[in-house]
Amino acid sequence: MYTKTLNFVENKRLELSDSQLKWEIFFKRLLIVMSAILVLVIIGVLVTLIQKSMPSIKSLGIGFLWGKVWDPVQNIYGAYPFLIGTLLTSFTALIISIPFSYAIAIYLGEYNQKGWLSDLLKNAIELIAAVPSIIYGFWGIFVLVPIVRSLEIKLGVAPFGVGICTSSLVLAVMIIPYSASLGITLIRMVPSPLKEGAYALGATRFEVIRNVVLPFTRTGLFAGVLLSLGRALGETMAVTMLIGNTSAIGNSFKEIFFGPSNTMASVIANEFNEADHDLYVSALIELGLVLFFVTVVVNLIGKRVISKASKN
């Protein structure tokens, strides 16, 4: 019986091999096709954005970017308020977040690498990134906005509550995990002989961190900041709910910073479905195109720096 089966298998085997070879070739092609689809999707995204922005680019030209007035009713489109809104929220958030993300990276990367406290904090940081943006926005409307409003009264500025200041605060918390978790990984990768060398010379822990650990991981930490920035620039929902959605731009910095405003992402989210004529839609898509370019460039530089830093 045993030999009979083997003979049967043996005879079937050659025939089977031929059909299997065909499947093998098919499978390898399938893998190639799936990877190629990805490239096509990205090219498609780019082509679509450019093509649909063309009406706006043609009729508004490059002046679109520094036109100060956005008034769809009058068919006037200027992106300047949104550029300012986006840059101001993102960079404010970034500046607020940096001390925290560096502190987390140093604490979990250097002081406390293992144990339950370390795990707990690390999981909490990851959880910050996991909570959906809509929830931060919702919470912000009902909790943060009243707080900011009362602060604004004390400061003597118009008490809108919503605006760039409020958005930046929420955004700062949301983007911390991106730079922090990269920082933790990089600081843990610092070779211990390097640190031991410094300790052997009588350096304190602070001096080792300042003179060995941070210089060694500088580029990588910078890349993490870029990743956070990429997140901040493209973040939509939380900002849309907290920024006040006003396309007019204030006269003074104080007015801009504490007053309602709009970012590129928030104006798209608010107005895209209401845009009733082609130039309006096209101008919004052009904003999307600018946003796409900026975030992609920031992200790619970040990724490039990371892959270089992790190779060293």
Add this chain to the structure above:
Amino acid sequence: MENPIVKAENYNGYFGDNHVVKDVNISIKKHEVIAVMGPSGCGKTTFLRGINRMHELIPGGTSKGKILLDGQNVFDMNVIYVRYKIGMVFQRPNPFPNLSIYENVVAGYMLNGIKMSKADKDVIVERSLTSAALWNEVKDSLHKKGTFLSGGQQQRLCIARAIAMQPELILFDEPTSALDPISTSSVENLFHELKSNYTLIIVTHNMQQAARVSDKTAFFYMGELVEFDDTKKMFTAPADQRTQNYITGRFS
């Protein structure tokens, strides 16, 4: 004289532009144990992997020339069929970690989707494990994962896995280099028993092992097959000066 089971005619192996095996001609008869030895980087492993066309899996790995298996050029055959006919055991034991011992033995059939009755499978498992001198040690734990075994047991499981396919030829790529001395001797003892049913080609960097287990020995140096002769003759009266130097330890 009976037909050789493996015959290489002007076999050349490359890694990109690197010519690692040069014009090898060799003829191996059935039921012989062949040791292939030489210093590291001499091309012995590349030659071995050329026989079942595993060499081409490495990026940049290409082959030229002919290798005849039972008179048929492996480079003209269906590659899947070639590998099915030739078993291979690697440097490090590599049982499938997701499969049990039992499943590991019949993996060649299972993974190919060949349907068999449980009774047939039972027979194959018992015979293969017995031939690999492992049956007595594992017969009560056939459904445990293969990775729970010791290194030597894992390597014998890999041999059983190769035997289960009823190959004509089994290739061993430094099969004991990752094992301790006791496991090594258990695998070496196995070679003597396998000889009656299979042809074995064993790549080894260990001269004593070559002398212990093989009928014939091939000595590779700098990509060339320097000498191929009866093991006894090779170790007592080598024809080539380079072989002489190697076995007397003048270079390694």
Add this chain to the structure above:
Amino acid sequence: MEPRIGFRNTKSVIFKWVIIFFAFIITIPLIVVLLYIIKQGVTQVNWHFLTHVPAPPGETGGGIANALMGSFIMVLMASIVAIPVGMLAGIYLSENPNTKLAYYSGLCVDVLQGVPSIVVGIVIYVWIVKPSGGFSAIAGSVALALMMLPIIIRSTEQTLKLLPDSLKEAALSLGVPYHRVIIKVIIPCGFAGILSGITLSIARVIGETAPLLFTALGNNYFSTNVTGPMESLPHVIYSYATSPYDDWHDLAWGASFILLMFVLTLNIVTKVLTRKWKIQL
């Protein structure tokens, strides 16, 4: 002890405590947000809430059955597209790391990961909503699938790269064809890692609102028609959170609580899977 050394040590200790302060203080906003959502939301959730559609303003009661069903349908459809495509592309990247195609598709994964979700919404609007003549759950699912892809691809790729080559060689040397080696050996061995990528990607998109705004829109009624607009959990939160009615705010708190629970569960599952995966290696 020399005063100088004392000063340096003090500085070191102060630095340590400053770092600890900054590192831990950031958990406060997280805890505050989580507790607030739980406090506001948990009282809303009951069987009625889960099985009814929203009530008109002024009427009490109502629930989020339409949003739950909508999120389920759209995430399911997105997964059906994104999981096979993502796994196959990830397999290609790990198996052929040095080809030109791998370089460019790897680049595209990075690009896709960085694309703001609102831009994905615009593109799907142009590709699907405009030509088909209206908002649809299908359009929403495609947008979500695009957001899932990079996570699934990267996790598949990285998991498979961790597997030793010897495993593949063992199977190939037995005369097993390449596709069976991948399907029967490589994927099962890396299953936990790949699965963790899938759960993570679902956790990520289940809370995505921006790509749905111009694609699936939303729907006040219960709908399983995938060619029409469909409600989803994050969208119901958005539209009711920004409405002027207190009843609707309560509904949004309840929906936020449910969404948060989904996200937390999926993240815990991912954590467990990745931990198990590390032990196996």
